Amino acid sequence: MPHIPLPDHLPGITGLLEYRLDTAAPIRTLTQLLLRGESTLTEGERELIAALVSSRNCTNFCNAAHTKAADLLLGEAETARAVKDDIETAPVSEKLKALLQIAALTQQSGRAVSPEAVERARVAGATDREIHDTVLIAALFCLYNKYVDGLATVTPTDPAYYQTLGDRITGRGYVRPPGGYPTPAK
Template sequence: MPHIPLPEHLPGITGLLEYRLDTALPIRDLTQILLRGESSLTQGERELIATLVSSRNCTNFCEAAHTKAADLLLGESETARLVKQNFETAPVSDKMKALLNIAALAQINGKSVTTEAVERARLAGATDLEIHDTVLITALFCLYNKYVDGLATVAPSDPAFYQTLGERIVGRGYTRPPGGFVAPK
């Protein structure tokens, strides 16, 4: 049960963002830029970063939502699952493994990101912008994970919910729909 009153039809982060629209706007805008804006990383790769961070933070709502978004963007469901198990052996490029390593380190503590980890990413072909965005996506999802868990939001257990949410994320991105989210009748 959430620690504050939230719209029952909006579990997870969605209810929190609707609760305070003034703070939600910059958070949504930043998320849209980082996960859907122009990048040399695919949208699926960026969702994998969000998935890994949310998984390591044990935030069920965010992990399920971003795993489903990654699955849809990648066109299959094995990669995200394997990234969460062990990104070093997952079927992703060496560059992506190095970036996921940076994400894993930053998720623990920003100061855990080492010069060696950054050099590994560069040697694997990562640009400074990709390294920057990996750390920023990680930091943003640590914020989201703490926000969702710190206010004890509801995480539905029905996989169909996350299928629909993943389709919405892939189709519309992270912007708020005009008029907000309407409660089902």
């Protein structure tokens, strides 16, 4: 049960964003920019960062949502699972492994990101912007995970919900639909 009254039909962060449209606007803008904006990292790779951090933070809603989004963007369901199980054996490039390790370190503590981890990413071909954006996405999802869990939002357990949410995330991104989210008829 959420700690504050939230729309029943909008679980997870969606209900929180509808609760405070004024604070939601910059959150949505930043998320859209980082996960769907121009980047040398693919949208699927950026969703992998979000899924990894959410998984490590044990935030079930965000983990399921961003895993599904990564699966849809990558066109398969094995890579996200493999990344969350063991970054080093996952079927991703050495550059992405290094960036995912930076994301994992950021999730632990910003100060855990070592010069060695950054150097590994650079040697593997990561640009300064990719390193920057990886840390920012990881830090942002730590915030989102705490936001969702700190207010005890509803977490659906039906995989069909996350299929629909993944379709919405990959199709529309992180922008609010015109007019918001309609209340379902009872």
